[in-house]
Structure formats: C-alpha cells, structure tokens
Amino acid sequence: MINLENIVKIFHKNTINENKAIKGINLNIEKGDFITVIGSNGAGKSTLLNIIAGNLIPDEGKIYIDNKDVTKTPDYERAAFIGQVFQDPLSGTAGNLSIEENLAIAQKRGEKRWFAKGVKSSDRKKFIESLKVLGLGLESRLKDKVGLLSGGQRQALTLLMATLVRPQILLLDEHTAALDPKTAAKIIELTEYFVSHYKLTALMVTHNMKQALSLGNRTIMMHEGQIILDIKSPERDKLTVKDLLEMFSKVRGEDIVDDKMLLN
Amino acid sequence: MSLYAFLGALEQGFVFAIMALGVYITFRVLDFPDLSVDGTFPLGAAVSAILIVKGVNPFITVAIATLAGMIAGGITALLNTKLKILNLLAGILMMIALYSINIRVMGQPTTALLGYDTIFTPFEAFGIEKYILTPILFAIILIIIAVILVWFLHTDIGLAMRATGNNMKMVKAQGVSTNRMILFGVAFSNGLVALSGALVAQSQGSADVNMGIGTIVAGLASVILGEAIIQDRTVFRAVLGVIIGSVLYRIAIAVALSFKIGALQMTPSDLNLMTSVLVTIALIFPGIRKKIGLKI
Numbered sequence: 001m002i003n004l005e006n007i008v009k010i011f012h013k014n015t016i017n018e019n020k021a022i023k024g025i026n027l028n029i030e031k032g033d034f035i036t037v038i039g040s041n042g043a044g045k046s047t048l049l050n051i052i053a054g055n056l057i058p059d060e061g062k063i064y065i066d067n068k069d070v071t072k073t074p075d076y077e078r079a080a081f082i083g084q085v086f087q088d089p090l091s092g093t094a095g096n097l098s099i100e101e102n103l104a105i106a107q108k109r110g111e112k113r114w115f116a117k118g119v120k121s122s123d124r125k126k127f128i129e130s131l132k133v134l135g136l137g138l139e140s141r142l143k144d145k146v147g148l149l150s151g152g153q154r155q156a157l158t159l160l161m162a163t164l165v166r167p168q169i170l171l172l173d174e175h176t177a178a179l180d181p182k183t184a185a186k187i188i189e190l191t192e193y194f195v196s197h198y199k200l201t202a203l204m205v206t207h208n209m210k211q212a213l214s215l216g217n218r219t220i221m222m223h224e225g226q227i228i229l230d231i232k233s234p235e236r237d238k239l240t241v242k243d244l245l246e247m248f249s250k251v252r253g254e255d256i257v258d259d260k261m262l263l264n
Numbered sequence: 265m266s267l268y269a270f271l272g273a274l275e276q277g278f279v280f281a282i283m284a285l286g287v288y289i290t291f292r293v294l295d296f297p298d299l300s301v302d303g304t305f306p307l308g309a310a311v312s313a314i315l316i317v318k319g320v321n322p323f324i325t326v327a328i329a330t331l332a333g334m335i336a337g338g339i340t341a342l343l344n345t346k347l348k349i350l351n352l353l354a355g356i357l358m359m360i361a362l363y364s365i366n367i368r369v370m371g372q373p374t375t376a377l378l379g380y381d382t383i384f385t386p387f388e389a390f391g392i393e394k395y396i397l398t399p400i401l402f403a404i405i406l407i408i409i410a411v412i413l414v415w416f417l418h419t420d421i422g423l424a425m426r427a428t429g430n431n432m433k434m435v436k437a438q439g440v441s442t443n444r445m446i447l448f449g450v451a452f453s454n455g456l457v458a459l460s461g462a463l464v465a466q467s468q469g470s471a472d473v474n475m476g477i478g479t480i481v482a483g484l485a486s487v488i489l490g491e492a493i494i495q496d497r498t499v500f501r502a503v504l505g506v507i508i509g510s511v512l513y514r515i516a517i518a519v520a521l522s523f524k525i526g527a528l529q530m531t532p533s534d535l536n537l538m539t540s541v542l543v544t545i546a547l548i549f550p551g552i553r554k555k556i557g558l559k560i
C-alpha cells in the first residue's frame with residue numbers, strides 16, 4: 001500500500017558536514033500493518049517518518065501511496081492520507097485554540113477549507129462522543145484552550161485528531177517518550193485501541209523493546225540509515241527482548257570492528 | 265477636554281481601529297510582524313484620493329483602495345513564503361517600495377480633496393455637523409468590519425489561520441498550506457489598513473505620502489493597550505480590546521497634546537515619542553497587575 005523505493009536522504013549535502021541519514025531504504029508497508037520501529041539514536045527513524053509524511057524530501061528514491069507517486073507532493077497535501085503524532089506533546093495541537101476548534105481543524109483534514117462555520121453545533125455532539133473514548137473528561141471542556149491541558153491530555157487529543165479523519169497511515173514518532181510512565185501507558189492503550197478499532201495502518205517508533213515486540217504485527221530495526229531487521233508475525237512472536245538486545249550489541253560491535261579495521 | 269476634542273478623538277479612535285485590526289491580524293493572529301502597513305496606509309489614502317479627483321464615486325474608491333492594500337499585502341506575504349525573505353524584512357521592503365509607488369499613484373506627494381465629493385457628502389444633506397457625522401459614520405463602518413472579522417476568524421479558514429500563527433507544524437500535519445494562510449492573512453490585514461487610510465484621507469481632505477509614518481507603532485499601541493485592559497482572550501474579546509485600545513490611545517494623545525507645563529507644550533511631532541512610552545507602559549502593565557495581585 002505504501003512503497004518506499006531506494007530512499008536516500010543526505011543532510012548538508014556537499015558540505016563538510018554531509019550526513020547520509022538514510023542509505024537506500026526499501027520498505028513495503030501493507031494495508032493493516034502495525035509496524036514498530038526500533039534503532040539507536042541517530043539511526044534515521046525520525047528522518048524516515050518525516051520522509052513518508054513529506055516534511056522532508058528524499059534526495060533519491062520514490063514514495064508511493066496506493067501506487068500513486070507522492071515523492072514530490074508537499075506535506076500539507078500528503079496530510080490528506082497521513083495522521084501524525086509527534087514526540088513533543090505540544091506539537092500536535094494549537095494551544096491558543098479551544099479543544100473544539102482543534103478538533104474542527106482536524107475534522108477537515110484533506111478537505112478544502114473556506115468560509116463554512118468552523119465548529120457547528122452538530123460537530124459538538126460528534127466531538128463529545130469522540131472525546132469520551134479518551135476517558136480523560138475532556139468532553140466537558142470543549143471550550144477550554146488546549147494550552148490549559150497537560151502533556152498527556154494534549155497527546156491523547158493529538159492522537160484523536162490524527163485519526164478523526166481515518167488516515168491511510170498513522171505515523172507515531174516516540175509519541176510517549178516525553179510522558180511519565182503512567183501517562184505513557186495510557187497513550188499506548190489508546191493507540192492500540194484506535195489502530196485496532198479503525199483497522200489502521202501504522203508506523204510507530206519506540207525505544208521500548210518490550211513494546212516493540214508486543215505491539216503490532218511487524219518490527220523493523222534501523223541502524224545507520226538502513227533497515228537491518230524486518231520481521232513479521234508469526235516469526236516475530238518467537239523473538240524475545242533478549243534477542244533484540246543481542247542484535248543491537250552485535251551491530252554496535254561490528255561498528256567497533258569496522259573502526260579498528262579502519263585504524264589498521 | 266472639550267466635547268469637540270473628545271469627538272475628534274473618538275473619530276480618530278474609530279477610523280484607526282480599522283487599521284489596528286489589520287495589525288492585530290498580522291501580529292497576533294498570524295504571528296507575522298508585518299511592517300508594510302506604514303506603506304499600505306498611505307497607499308489606501310493615495311488610491312482613494314486620486315480616484316476621487318479623477319471623478320470616481322467616493323465609495324468605489326474606498327473599495328479599490330482596499331483592494332490595492334490587499335495586493336500589496338499579498339506581495340509582502342509572497343516575498344516571505346516564496347522567496348524566503350524574513351517576514352520583518354519583507355514588510356520593510358514593501359513599505360519602502362510603497363513610498364515611491366504612492367508618489368507615482370498620485371503623481372505628486374500630496375493630493376488635496378477640497379471641494380470634491382467624499383463618502384460624507386451624501387450624509388451632510390441631513391444637516392448634521394461634520395464633527396458629529398464623521399465619528400458616527402466611522403463607528404458604523406468599524407462595527408461592520410469587526411463583525412466580519414470575528415465571523416471570519418471562526419470559519420474553517422479562520423481557524424486554520426489562527427492555528428498557523430500558533431503552531432505551523434500542527435497546521436501542516438492537518439493538511440493546511442501555511443503559505444496560503446499567510447498570503448490570505450497578510451492580504452486581509454493590509455486591505456483593512458488601506459481602507460483605514462482611504463477613510464482618513466477623505467475625512468481630513470487630503471492624502472499625503474508621509475501620512476503613514478508611525479502607523480505600525482500606533483496600531484501596535486492600540487493592540488497592546490487593548491490586551492492590557494481586556495484579558496482572557498477569546499477572539500471577540502481580543503477584537504473588542506483592539507477597538508477600545510485604539511480609542512483610548514487617541515484620547516490619551518488628545519489629552520497629552522492639551523497639556524502645558526510652564527513653557528513646555530507637547531506638539532504633534534512629539535507623538536512618536538509618547539507612543540513609544542505608552543507602548544512600553546502597556547507592555548509592562550499585565551506584569552504590574554500580576555505583581556500587585558500576588559501581594560494582596
């Protein structure tokens with residue numbers, strides 16, 4: 001459904017700081033896949049998600065959504081197919097606008113916006129029903145500014161906004177990393193609910209190995225701009241956190257070997 | 265202050281509030297500090313004045329002046345979004361360019377409207393004194409514009425515009441072109457500023473290329489004064505705040521100009537200094553309030 005063909009992304013190209021962040025990635029995301037993405041810092045996970053979302057344009061390669069070439073489609077147009085939740089809980093919502101106004105903006109993702117009333121009274125009923133699902137009591141605070149909410153509440157709202165218009169793919173970039181453990185667990189629970197309830201296709205970056213194996217149906221591991229492991233259920237079910245950690249140290253170990261060989 | 269001076273301050277407060285609402289759109293809604301207004305204010309005045317002299321219906325000249333302001337504002341926005349020029353600099357470039365353009369528009373630095381029909385002429389037939397008629401007419405126009413603005417900021421596109429000034433990342437992720445929002449917003453803003461300029465030119469009976477100097481400071485003063493007085497920001501309250509801020513600002517000026525301490529008499533040329541002091545006071549006002557609130 002979503003195809004990445006030989007994607008290359010180079011930051012600061014042709015300068016002394018040139019950094020090949022993505023080194024020829026091929027990835028075929030099937031409809032209904034819930035993929036967890038792991039990899040050490042700087043492996044290129046965020047860059048990969050940003051390339052899919054169109055926030056970054058790759059230097060080489062093609063991106064297809066439903067066989068449509070979207071490589072050059074700007075991010076705001078691609079947003080019609082994509083739901084995004086970022087690591088920073090403040091990034092996904094507009095703090096100066098009320099909860100209902102934020103939802104109204106999300107409700108029009110992929111549609112033309114002109115002079116129709118932003119929040120209609122019929123919308124409010126829908127919003128209340130949607131907010132109840134979050135179980136945070138936000139349904140009684142429609143007119144509150146989002147800036148008044150906690151990080152966890154904002155992240156839950158962002159998740160709701162990302163799925164209010166069902167996306168072809170939901171991109172989650174360490175979306176619980178900035179939250180306390182209890183709130184993070186709640187957000188993960190909601191994530192699972194939305195993905196399974198709406199049968200969404202999702203790509204979720206996480207630092208939690210246990211989560212990476214227990215959530216979704218497929219796990220990919222990235223290292224230095226490449227995918228070094230891509231494993232689906234049922235094979236994935238046999239994999240343990242220990243196996244993953246061993247693979248991690250193995251690729252890291254090879255780094256050291258590489259360095260040594262270079263020094264020699 | 266005499267009634268005459270008070271009505272004069274009201275008149276100015278109302279007509280400049282239209283300009284201040286434009287400044288509110290760029291500085292507060294879009295978070296786009298646009299300095300083109302020092303050029304689009306006299307642009308509106310120049311376009312309206314020259315067209316009146318050429319025999320065009322005064323009401324139509326106001327519409328064309330507004331359109332001219334929108335186009336100029338749109339170009340400022342494009343300088344920023346397409347050519348990636350810093351917003352502040354884009355506005356300054358437009359402001360400077362408009363100085364020359366405004367002289368071109370009029371063919372000279374000033375255009376007098378003495379003896380020509382203006383939008384006030386049809387109402388003068390009712391026999392109302394001009395110093396009463398003008399503030400009433402300006403108030404009506406201002407109310408219409410304020411209502412349209414509040415309505416607009418609650419439409420789909422208005423919500424997207426407000427979010428653009430708040431969190432561009434979120435807006436893009438929700439499928440909105442922030443460039444388009446900036447284009448619409450800055451154009452809308454400068455349309456209002458030019459409209460205000462056209463009305464001022466018609467009421468004072470002339471357009472002058474230098475009449476725009478300090479527009480941005482006055483607009484900002486009104487916005488900030490309004491924020492200091494009316495807090496808890498909903499769109500409606502913010503718009504009301506700008507209007508009240510604009511009126512208070514003009515009253516403050518009128519009062520200041522009527523002061524005489526010994527041989528020291530404030531003159532209109534001291535206005536910019538006074539405005540800067542006023543903006544500074546208004547900026548620290550919420551802070552002062554907080555401090556006092558803590559003590560009690």
Ligand SMILES: Nc1ncnc2c1ncn2[C@@H]1O[C@H](COP(=O)(O)OP(=O)(O)O)[C@@H](O)[C@H]1O
Nearest residue numbers: 011019021039040041042043044045046047048
């Ligand atoms: N906007 C950017 N400009 C320059 N370099 C970047 C940018 N974003 C990421 N990088 C670099 O690209 C590499 C991959 O980063 P990233 O995708 O953020 O890694 P991850 O999310 O896996 O931790 C890193 O070396 C990082 O420094």
Ligand SMILES: [Mg+2]
Nearest residue numbers: 045046047174
């Ligand atoms: Mg990252």
